[in-house]
Amino acid sequence: MAILPENSSNLDLSISVPGFSSSPPSDEGSGRGREQLKLDMNRLPSSEEDEEFSHGGSAPPRKKLRLTREQSRLLEDSFRQNHTLNPKQKEALAKHLMLRPRQIEVWFQNRRARSKLKQTEMECEYLKRWFGSLTEQNHRLHREVEELRTMKVGPPTVTSTASLTMCPRCERVTTATSPYVVDGGGGVLAKKTLPTQEREH
DNA sequence: TTACTAATAGCGTTTACTTCA
DNA sequence: CATGAAGTAAACGCTATTAGT
Numbered sequence: 420m421a422i423l424p425e426n427s428s429n430l431d432l433s434i435s436v437p438g439f440s441s442s443p444p445s446d447e448g449s450g451r452g453r454e455q456l457k458l459d460m461n462r463l464p465s466s467e468e469d470e471e472f473s474h475g476g477s478a479p480p481r482k483k484l485r486l487t488r489e490q491s492r493l494l495e496d497s498f499r500q501n502h503t504l505n506p507k508q509k510e511a512l513a514k515h516l517m518l519r520p521r522q523i524e525v526w527f528q529n530r531r532a533r534s535k536l537k538q539t540e541m542e543c544e545y546l547k548r549w550f551g552s553l554t555e556q557n558h559r560l561h562r563e564v565e566e567l568r569t570m571k572v573g574p575p576t577v578t579s580t581a582s583l584t585m586c587p588r589c590e591r592v593t594t595a596t597s598p599y600v601v602d603g604g605g606g607v608l609a610k611k612t613l614p615t616q617e618r619e620h
Numbered sequence: 621t622t623a624c625t626a627a628t629a630g631c632g633t634t635t636a637c638t639t640c641a
Numbered sequence: 642c643a644t645g646a647a648g649t650a651a652a653c654g655c656t657a658t659t660a661g662t
Binding site: 482483484485503506524527528531532535 | 652653654655656657660661662
């Protein structure tokens, strides 16, 4: 579906809803909205904007608007440019898509929420992998420490294939394979930087 | 039944405006 | 009259939840 001019009066955006009147309530006093009169779903009154259904009877069952592909595409495009809209942008977009500004607002709100959820899930996955990697390294280091402990304390003879080096200044043992610093008692003291392979996950 | 998502409710924060000492 | 503090309402965004498809 092509993007239609704002005053297009013949859109396939209208969604017929059995049992729902197509005559919309007034457009929150804004003076516009004539072009939206045919959009049944899009003209569903929201509770804070319209009380017409509140007096005199029960509200009609809530029908859910389905955005068209084109509406979704344009909203996504807009979202890529900016995750929030100022009132003018919101109004313009609403006019363009033949939706109410409130619907644009809600869409952006939900879109931001989805974005954040996705980001959180990705971070969660990353942290899980990092945790797994750290656990594995922790086990390896413990084994390494055990090996070092089983060596008899004596002259600094290095038997391990891992090349151990003694820091001349702080007298801590380090290995070439492990960037972790271990103390004389075998405890892992610190690591200067994060493993790069984990950061790349 | 489940996933997706539009819509709603409620709350917190910010901002503009008003009142008053 | 000018000024700053306090109160208020509106606007906006966020999170949680509901409910239609």
